Amino acid sequence: MNEADALRAAALLERAGLQPVAHAREADFLLLNSCVVRQQAEDKILGRLRYVAELKRRRPEIRIALMGCLVGRNPAERASFAARFPFVDLFLPPSDLEPLYLFLQAQGCPPALTPAASDIPPLPDSRSGHAILAHLPVMLGCSQACTYCVIPYRRGGEHSRPAAEILADARAMASRGIREIILLGQIVDRYGLDRPGEIRLPELLRQVTSVPGIARVRFLTSHPLWFTDELIETMATVPGLCPYVELPVQAGSDAVLTAMRRGYTAADFETLIAKIRAAIPRVGLSTDMIVGFPGETEAQFEESMALMRRINPDMIRIAKYSPRPLTYSARHLPDNVSDAEKERRRVAMERQLRSMLTEKNAPLLGQTVEILVERVEKNGRRHGRTPDYKPVFIVGSAADPGDLIQVRITWAGPFSLIAQAR
Ligand code: SF4
Structure with missing residues (x-):
C-alpha cells in the first residue's frame, strides 16, 4: 500500500513538472513515505528524517514532505509533529495526496492536476523497472483491530473505493502498458462490504481481469475470515486471475490467535487452505507469521512451526513482535519474550522455510x-x-x-x- 501511495505521489510530482534525481542530496523537493508497522520500520524513517534535517540545515531552500503512517490520520497529532520535526514543510496522511496538491498549487506549479487521490492514476515506476506491474488500491484503512496492529490507528477505518473509479484506474494503467495489476486492501476480501450496493471482490476481479491489455490480476492481502467460496470459485475459473493468495495466519496456537483477536483457529485456517487447494491445484500460498507475541511459550511457537510444516506454504513473511503505540497488546499485554528469544524463533522459522521450499521447488x-x-x-x-x-x-x-x-x-x-x- 505504501508503494502504491509513493507511486501516486511521484506521478503527481512529475505532473507538476518536477523530475526525479539520483540522490536525495540533489533534490529541491523531498518526500519521505513512512511505515510504522514495526519498531524497526519506524527507526528507519526516523534515521532518514535525521539525514534530511541535515540536508535542510545545509540547504534551507529545499522543501521536505513527510507522508504515511507516521503522520497518521488524526489532525490533533499534527501540532506535536510540527514541533518534533520543524524542518518538515508538509505532512500528508497515508493515501491522502490532497495536501501535496494544495502545496504544489501554492508554489505556482502547473494546475493540470486534480486533487482527489483517486483522480490520479498510479503511474508505473520506470526507474525501478516495474513498468509492467502496478499496484491498485481498492480499499483503504482497516476496521478489524487485531490486538497487535497499529494500522487501524494510522490509516483509519476501512473504506472501499467505488468500483467505477477502480476500473477507470485499471483502464488508464492498461493504456500506459501495464500488464499486471495487483489490487490492494488491508483486508481485500472484504471489498465492497462497507459500500451498500457496491459489487464485491469476485465481481471486481472479473471486471479488472477483462480490461483489454491486462494479462494478469492478483489481489492482496486477504483475511481468512472473509475468503468466501465464491472467491475461490472465481479464482478457479477466471482466466488471467492468478492462482496466488496472500493469507496471513500469524500464529499456529489457538491461544495466541485468540489473544491476537484474529477470529479463527489454526484448524479453521487449515480447512480453508485445503478448500483452496482442492479448487486451485497449483495455487501459490504466502502467509505471515508473528513470533514472540506477548506470552507466546516455546510450545506455542512449536505449534506455529508445526502448522507451517502441515500447510507447506510458498512463502512466509516472518515478523518479530514489537509493541506499537495505542494497540491493545501494547497497552495490556507485557512484551515478555526477550529480543534474543524472538530472534531465535525467527531464525528457526526461516531455516525451516528454506528447507521446506528447497524440497517443494525441486520437482519444478x-x-x-x-x-x-x-x-x-x-x-x-x-x-x-x-x-x-x-x-x-x-x-x-x-x-x-x-x-x-x-x-x-x-x-x-x-x-x-x-x-x-x-
Ligand atoms: S486485519 Fe491486518 S491491517 Fe487489519 S488490524 Fe488485523 S493485521 Fe492490522
Whole structure:
C-alpha cells in the first residue's frame, strides 16, 4: 500500500513538472513515505528524517514532505509533529495526496492536476523497472483491530473505493502498458462490504481481469475470515486471475490467535487452505507469521512451526513482535519474550522455510511454466514470475517486458528459479 501511495505521489510530482534525481542530496523537493508497522520500520524513517534535517540545515531552500503512517490520520497529532520535526514543510496522511496538491498549487506549479487521490492514476515506476506491474488500491484503512496492529490507528477505518473509479484506474494503467495489476486492501476480501450496493471482490476481479491489455490480476492481502467460496470459485475459473493468495495466519496456537483477536483457529485456517487447494491445484500460498507475541511459550511457537510444516506454504513473511503505540497488546499485554528469544524463533522459522521450499521447488526442475516478463536485467537475463508468484530469471530469451512466454525451469532454489526460454 505504501508503494502504491509513493507511486501516486511521484506521478503527481512529475505532473507538476518536477523530475526525479539520483540522490536525495540533489533534490529541491523531498518526500519521505513512512511505515510504522514495526519498531524497526519506524527507526528507519526516523534515521532518514535525521539525514534530511541535515540536508535542510545545509540547504534551507529545499522543501521536505513527510507522508504515511507516521503522520497518521488524526489532525490533533499534527501540532506535536510540527514541533518534533520543524524542518518538515508538509505532512500528508497515508493515501491522502490532497495536501501535496494544495502545496504544489501554492508554489505556482502547473494546475493540470486534480486533487482527489483517486483522480490520479498510479503511474508505473520506470526507474525501478516495474513498468509492467502496478499496484491498485481498492480499499483503504482497516476496521478489524487485531490486538497487535497499529494500522487501524494510522490509516483509519476501512473504506472501499467505488468500483467505477477502480476500473477507470485499471483502464488508464492498461493504456500506459501495464500488464499486471495487483489490487490492494488491508483486508481485500472484504471489498465492497462497507459500500451498500457496491459489487464485491469476485465481481471486481472479473471486471479488472477483462480490461483489454491486462494479462494478469492478483489481489492482496486477504483475511481468512472473509475468503468466501465464491472467491475461490472465481479464482478457479477466471482466466488471467492468478492462482496466488496472500493469507496471513500469524500464529499456529489457538491461544495466541485468540489473544491476537484474529477470529479463527489454526484448524479453521487449515480447512480453508485445503478448500483452496482442492479448487486451485497449483495455487501459490504466502502467509505471515508473528513470533514472540506477548506470552507466546516455546510450545506455542512449536505449534506455529508445526502448522507451517502441515500447510507447506510458498512463502512466509516472518515478523518479530514489537509493541506499537495505542494497540491493545501494547497497552495490556507485557512484551515478555526477550529480543534474543524472538530472534531465535525467527531464525528457526526461516531455516525451516528454506528447507521446506528447497524440497517443494525441486520437482519444478524441467517443467514448463508461463512467465510474464517484467524487466531485462543488466546481464540480459529476463526477470518475471510464474502465475503462482515464484520469481524466475530467464536465460536465452529476447522477449520484451510485458510478453507472456513459456520457459523451462533449469534450476530450482528455495527463493527463486532459473529457466531457459523455449
Ligand atoms: S486485519 Fe491486518 S491491517 Fe487489519 S488490524 Fe488485523 S493485521 Fe492490522
